[in-house]
Amino acid sequence: MKEHRENDFAYQAVYRYLTCLINEMEAETPIKLPSLRQLAERLSVSISTIQYAYSLLEKEGRVYSVAKSGYYALPVSLNAAFCGGNDLLETLYVSARRPGVLVMSTDEPALLQSLDSPLLLLERELVRQYPRQQQPHSQPCGELELRTALAARYTTSPTRCWHADDVYIGADLRGVLEILIAVLALKGATVLVESPCDWVILRLLQAAGVRVIELPLGDDGSLDPQWLAHLLATEPVRLVLLSSGVSMPRGSLMPAANRQDIAHLLQAHGCWVLENDVYGELGHGPNELRFRDLLDPERLIVFSTFEKLMGPEAPYGYVLSRPLSAELQRTFLLRSFRLSPIRQKAIARLYSSGRIDQHLPVLRRLLTERKSRMVHLLQERLADALDFVEPAGGATLWARSLRPVDMRRVFQRMLKQSVVIAPGELFSLHGLHSQHLRLSHAFNGHHDLDATMAMLGDALRLELME
Structure with a gap:
C-alpha cells in the first residue's frame, strides 16, 4: 500500500485491494467485509479513505451496507445470477462492474476533468x-x-x-x-x-x-x-x-x-x-x-x-x-x-x-465537445430510430425510440455486446419513459463510439422485427 500511495491516490489503492478481496471469495452467500477501522489499521490509511473506497464500490453495486452491521459483498457467482433477475437497476449495476464493458449508463461529468489532483x-x-x-x-x-x-x-x-x-x-x-x-x-x-x-x-x-x-x-x-x-x-x-x-x-x-x-x-x-x-x-x-x-x-x-x-x-x-x-x-x-x-x-x-471558477469553464467545454460528437453520431446513425433532446448541460443524452420497442430487450442485446445503457423506465416509479434511454457521453478510456452507435441502431431495429 505504501508503494501505491507514492504515485497514486490512497483511495484507489484501497479500492483495488477491496475489488481483489471480493473477487477471491468462493462462498455462495453474502460475505461480511472488514470494518472501516479494521481496514484502516490493516492498510495504514485513514478511516475516511476506507469510507470513500466503500462508497464508490457501493455506488457500483459491488457492496451494500447494513445499518449497525457493516458492509457486505456478493461473490461473483451470485452477482452473475442477479443478471437474470427482474430488478433492472440491480442488473445494470452488476453488469457495469464486468471487465471490458463500455458503461454508457453512468452520469459522471468529472470523469472528463476532475479536481482530484489539486x-x-x-x-x-x-x-x-x-x-x-x-x-x-x-x-x-x-x-x-x-x-x-x-x-x-x-x-x-x-x-x-x-x-x-x-x-x-x-x-x-x-x-x-x-x-x-x-x-x-x-x-x-x-x-x-x-x-x-x-x-x-x-x-x-x-x-x-x-x-x-x-x-x-x-x-x-x-x-x-x-x-x-x-x-x-x-x-x-x-x-x-x-x-x-x-x-x-x-x-x-x-x-x-x-x-x-x-x-x-x-x-x-x-x-x-x-x-x-x-x-x-x-x-x-x-x-x-x-x-x-x-x-x-x-x-x-x-x-x-x-x-x-x-x-x-x-x-x-x-x-x-x-x-x-x-x-x-x-x-x-x-x-x-x-x-x-x-x-x-x-x-x-x-x-x-478561485480554483473552482477556473475549472468550471474547462469542464463545460469538454462536456460540450463530447455532447456535440454524440449528437452528430446519433443524427448520422440513428435518425430513423431515435428522437433525442439536445442536452443543455450535464454528461448524458436523453433519447426516445421513434417506434414502440421493448427497451429492456434492447438493454439485454447491448449487454451481449458489452455495452451498458440506462433504460428510461429506471427514471420513473409509475411506468413512464418505457420508450426512452439515457446515454452517457463522458466515460473513461478509448472506445469506438461510432461502432457502439451502430450496435445500438441494430439492437433497436432487431426489436422491431421480432
Missing part, C-alpha cells in the same frame, strides 16, 4: 499545517470553513443570503437525502417530483414509504402550470422537488416564463420546495434564474454534491436550509458522519482560491 495536493499541504493532535473536535454538520464557503457561493442578495449555520454536509448525497426525508417526516406524505427523475432519489423516496406523484416535463422542458395547480388544490402535497437549472436526466432547461409561472404557483400555495442543485453549475450556457432566486427562502431547501463537479475524491453531499436549523442540527448530530476535516478544508480552499 484537491489532494491541497490536503497534503493542510496536513502539515494542521497536525492531527491539533485538529479541533468533530463538527457534526461539517467543517466550518467549507460551510462558510458554500454559504457565500449561494448568497446573491441581502434577502437571499445564506450563512454557515444554514449549511449541512454529509458523507454523500444519499446520506443527506435520507436525513431530509426523516426531518421532513415524508413517510406516507405526498411529494411531487418532476419526471424523468434520478433513480437514486426515486428509490430513496420509495423505500421511505413516500407517495410520489410524477410531473412529466414537456418537449421544451416545461411543466404544465394547470396540472400543477390542480394537484396543489386537490392533493395533500407536502413537498415539491424540482431541478434548479438543467433538469437531469432529460438534460433540458425550463423556459424562463414557465419557471416564473411555476414559482408563482408554489409561492401562492405556500409549498415546501426541495431544489436539486446537483447539476446547477454544469449547464452548457450562461446561468439562468434558479427557483431559489424566485421563492421564499423560508420554504426552500437546496441539496447538491461536490462529486459531479470535482470527482470521486469529493463525494460529500450538502444541504442548505434556513428554516429547519434545529431539526437538521439534531439529526446530523445523531447521524454522526465521520468526515475528514482536512479534506473538507481542502475543498473550501478550492472555492476561496
Whole structure:
C-alpha cells in the first residue's frame, strides 16, 4: 500500500485491494467485509479513505451496507445470477462492474476533468499545517470553513443570503437525502417530483414509504402550470422537488416564463420546495434564474454534491436550509458522519482560491465537445430510430425510440455486446419513459463510439422485427 500511495491516490489503492478481496471469495452467500477501522489499521490509511473506497464500490453495486452491521459483498457467482433477475437497476449495476464493458449508463461529468489532483495536493499541504493532535473536535454538520464557503457561493442578495449555520454536509448525497426525508417526516406524505427523475432519489423516496406523484416535463422542458395547480388544490402535497437549472436526466432547461409561472404557483400555495442543485453549475450556457432566486427562502431547501463537479475524491453531499436549523442540527448530530476535516478544508480552499471558477469553464467545454460528437453520431446513425433532446448541460443524452420497442430487450442485446445503457423506465416509479434511454457521453478510456452507435441502431431495429 505504501508503494501505491507514492504515485497514486490512497483511495484507489484501497479500492483495488477491496475489488481483489471480493473477487477471491468462493462462498455462495453474502460475505461480511472488514470494518472501516479494521481496514484502516490493516492498510495504514485513514478511516475516511476506507469510507470513500466503500462508497464508490457501493455506488457500483459491488457492496451494500447494513445499518449497525457493516458492509457486505456478493461473490461473483451470485452477482452473475442477479443478471437474470427482474430488478433492472440491480442488473445494470452488476453488469457495469464486468471487465471490458463500455458503461454508457453512468452520469459522471468529472470523469472528463476532475479536481482530484489539486484537491489532494491541497490536503497534503493542510496536513502539515494542521497536525492531527491539533485538529479541533468533530463538527457534526461539517467543517466550518467549507460551510462558510458554500454559504457565500449561494448568497446573491441581502434577502437571499445564506450563512454557515444554514449549511449541512454529509458523507454523500444519499446520506443527506435520507436525513431530509426523516426531518421532513415524508413517510406516507405526498411529494411531487418532476419526471424523468434520478433513480437514486426515486428509490430513496420509495423505500421511505413516500407517495410520489410524477410531473412529466414537456418537449421544451416545461411543466404544465394547470396540472400543477390542480394537484396543489386537490392533493395533500407536502413537498415539491424540482431541478434548479438543467433538469437531469432529460438534460433540458425550463423556459424562463414557465419557471416564473411555476414559482408563482408554489409561492401562492405556500409549498415546501426541495431544489436539486446537483447539476446547477454544469449547464452548457450562461446561468439562468434558479427557483431559489424566485421563492421564499423560508420554504426552500437546496441539496447538491461536490462529486459531479470535482470527482470521486469529493463525494460529500450538502444541504442548505434556513428554516429547519434545529431539526437538521439534531439529526446530523445523531447521524454522526465521520468526515475528514482536512479534506473538507481542502475543498473550501478550492472555492476561496478561485480554483473552482477556473475549472468550471474547462469542464463545460469538454462536456460540450463530447455532447456535440454524440449528437452528430446519433443524427448520422440513428435518425430513423431515435428522437433525442439536445442536452443543455450535464454528461448524458436523453433519447426516445421513434417506434414502440421493448427497451429492456434492447438493454439485454447491448449487454451481449458489452455495452451498458440506462433504460428510461429506471427514471420513473409509475411506468413512464418505457420508450426512452439515457446515454452517457463522458466515460473513461478509448472506445469506438461510432461502432457502439451502430450496435445500438441494430439492437433497436432487431426489436422491431421480432
